[in-house]
Amino acid sequence: MEAFQLLSRGGAQFSKDRFQPAFQSLKTSPSKQSTSSESHPDLPLALNFFKYAQVEQGKRKSVEKDFEVSSKKRRLDAGQEDHEEVSPPPMHRHRIKMKGLNVPSQADTFGEMKERYDIPPQLLSNLSKCGYSHPTSIQSSGMPVLFESRDLAAISPTGTGKTLSYLFPILSKLGYPLSASQDPTKKGVRALILAPTRELAHQIHNECLRLTQGRKWRIVLFSKATANSLANKAVRDKVDIIISTPLRLISSYQGGKLELNSIQHLVLDEADRLLDREFLPQVQEILGACSSSGIQKAVFSATLPAEIEKLALKILHNPIRVVIGMKDTPLPLISQSLTYVADDPSKLPSLLAYLLQPYNPPVLVFTSSQPRATSLAEELVLNGISNVDCLHAGLTRKEREDTVSRMRQGQSWVLVSTEVLARGMDFQGVREVINYDFPTSVQSYIHRIGRTGRAGREGKAVTFFTDEDGPYLKTIANVILQSGFTVPDWILKLPKPSKMKRKQMGKVKRPDVVNAVRRVGRRDAIKLRDMIKGSQCRQIRQTDLKTFAENP
Numbered sequence: 001m002e003a004f005q006l007l008s009r010g011g012a013q014f015s016k017d018r019f020q021p022a023f024q025s026l027k028t029s030p031s032k033q034s035t036s037s038e039s040h041p042d043l044p045l046a047l048n049f050f051k052y053a054q055v056e057q058g059k060r061k062s063v064e065k066d067f068e069v070s071s072k073k074r075r076l077d078a079g080q081e082d083h084e085e086v087s088p089p090p091m092h093r094h095r096i097k098m099k100g101l102n103v104p105s106q107a108d109t110f111g112e113m114k115e116r117y118d119i120p121p122q123l124l125s126n127l128s129k130c131g132y133s134h135p136t137s138i139q140s141s142g143m144p145v146l147f148e149s150r151d152l153a154a155i156s157p158t159g160t161g162k163t164l165s166y167l168f169p170i171l172s173k174l175g176y177p178l179s180a181s182q183d184p185t186k187k188g189v190r191a192l193i194l195a196p197t198r199e200l201a202h203q204i205h206n207e208c209l210r211l212t213q214g215r216k217w218r219i220v221l222f223s224k225a226t227a228n229s230l231a232n233k234a235v236r237d238k239v240d241i242i243i244s245t246p247l248r249l250i251s252s253y254q255g256g257k258l259e260l261n262s263i264q265h266l267v268l269d270e271a272d273r274l275l276d277r278e279f280l281p282q283v284q285e286i287l288g289a290c291s292s293s294g295i296q297k298a299v300f301s302a303t304l305p306a307e308i309e310k311l312a313l314k315i316l317h318n319p320i321r322v323v324i325g326m327k328d329t330p331l332p333l334i335s336q337s338l339t340y341v342a343d344d345p346s347k348l349p350s351l352l353a354y355l356l357q358p359y360n361p362p363v364l365v366f367t368s369s370q371p372r373a374t375s376l377a378e379e380l381v382l383n384g385i386s387n388v389d390c391l392h393a394g395l396t397r398k399e400r401e402d403t404v405s406r407m408r409q410g411q412s413w414v415l416v417s418t419e420v421l422a423r424g425m426d427f428q429g430v431r432e433v434i435n436y437d438f439p440t441s442v443q444s445y446i447h448r449i450g451r452t453g454r455a456g457r458e459g460k461a462v463t464f465f466t467d468e469d470g471p472y473l474k475t476i477a478n479v480i481l482q483s484g485f486t487v488p489d490w491i492l493k494l495p496k497p498s499k500m501k502r503k504q505m506g507k508v509k510r511p512d513v514v515n516a517v518r519r520v521g522r523r524d525a526i527k528l529r530d531m532i533k534g535s536q537c538r539q540i541r542q543t544d545l546k547t548f549a550e551n552p
């Protein structure tokens with residue numbers, strides 16, 4: 001990690017000679033062909049097409065050229081603040097299936113919702129300020145269910161706006177912040193949103209803040225610091241909404257520093273993850289603590305395997321089940337392909353070859369473990385790939401936050417991560433996802449590749465597979481096929497892996513380092529960093545001298 005931190009904003013040279021045989025063999029590989037067909041000859045200096053992004057003005061011109069597809073362009077004069085957002089293409093409508101007793105009818109426009117339900121004007125105004133003019137399929141069908149105080153199980157593909165589907169009706173039903181209430185008996189948290197990772201909770205919190213701007217809502221992203229201030233009952237009684245991971249919340253609850261009996265709305269985002277073995281005991285305890293009668297519960301995910309769905313339906317009362325598109329199938333907006341890379345040592349040269357061709361940054365690369373993510377990021381940096389970042393659960397909170405923020409600001413071109421970023425994260429500009437290590441399940445595959453192709457945009461997903469991944473290939477190939485892409489016949493003819501075998505998918509034992517040959521020591525890293533710095537300083541000095549000589 002040391003070397004990576006020292007070098008990640010710089011870079012060294014990829015030795016093509018050292019990787020020559022592998023490099024040559026890759027020249028005809030499918031990954032190369034697909035890259036070049038969508039290539040951008042010049043990589044932009046900075047990428048400011050993210051929500052929440054703030055990028056230096058001078059570098060933006062080259063970006064604009066690359067993203068002419070957007071209908072609303074950023075037009076900036078030097079020094080002028082930019083508040084306009086690049087509008088995404090219109091969201092596609094998908095097939096909607098609704099099941100349950102007395103299913104509320106869909107609302108095709110936000111205007112229709114306004115007529116049917118009592119929505120606070122400020123919330124509607126914020127909705128339009130956020131640029132949401134038409135509801136997506138899950139919003140048209142799911143929002144009325146929540147507006148009509150029904151429980152909901154919603155399954156909708158990645159990037160289709162599930163967050164807004166629950167935030168908008170919940171905020172509307174809460175009506176006004178507790179701080180605006182004259183009634184002293186009205187106190188205590190009224191809505192709770194659970195998410196499996198801190199990053200996702202943070203993102204939901206941001207979205208919630210955007211929708212509530214202009215009023216004094218108290219929306220708390222639960223952390224060690226906020227948990228401490230909420231230990232004071234007078235403070236926590238004024239909180240409207242809490243957004244948290246289960247673990248963080250449960251420790252406060254168990255310590256008697258939080259009551260959940262005033263919760264009226266409870267959402268499990270990424271429900272199948274929250275109801276899996278790792279989180280289930282904590283989630284069950286939280287559900288038990290949310291004892292208010294008439295509480296509304298909703299579960300959301302892009303994937304909900306049958307046995308988890310059964311569990312989810314049990315915690316809901318007389319629910320409506322909504323399925324958008326085909327269950328457990330990624331959107332056809334994400335073009336998907338499989339790339340054969342023989343064995344683990346061949347993956348690094350394959351990825352380097354991929355990244356040395358023109359590619360569409362930012363790219364998200366998924367590995368199977370924290371050490372491998374660190375090792376891969378280091379290797380990319382040492383091989384001259386610019387603007388590489390790394391994110392996994394082993395980093396400090398600050399490091400994780402900084403990395404997400406660099407990604408949002410377009411400063412990261414290649415982000416190497418683990419499963420921690422696979423769910424829910426909305427980096428709108430992600431053009432390509434590379435599964436460096438084979439996913440561990442169909443769900444993992446769908447969520448990982450779902451980091452691209454969001455909000456109606458197109459994306460691309462490449463999955464590396466080795467001989468060891470062969471037995472599980474067919475499972476993923478079937479998903480690709482279902483989404484409307486072609487898969488070589490020989491893969492489809494492979495035997496179907498047994499249930500037992502599927503459980504072992506992606507759990508191949510892999511070394512912690514992606515390049516066993518290299519051992520980067522601290523001293524080497526520092527030497528390299530100083531060399532790069534020295535060369536940069538010399539360049540700057542030469543430019544200064546030249547400018548001075550021309551304009552003394």
Ligand SMILES: Nc1ncnc2c1ncn2[C@@H]1O[C@H](COP(=O)(O)OP(=O)(O)OP(=O)(O)O)[C@@H](O)[C@H]1O
Binds near residue numbers: 051135139423
């Ligand atoms: N009605 C809308 N019109 C345009 N964009 C929208 C709309 N609703 C949501 N979006 C945008 O779509 C993107 C994806 O939304 P969101 O993150 O809620 O997707 P999701 O379905 O929860 O995805 P995932 O399954 O990966 O968590 C966000 O950038 C959001 O701002």
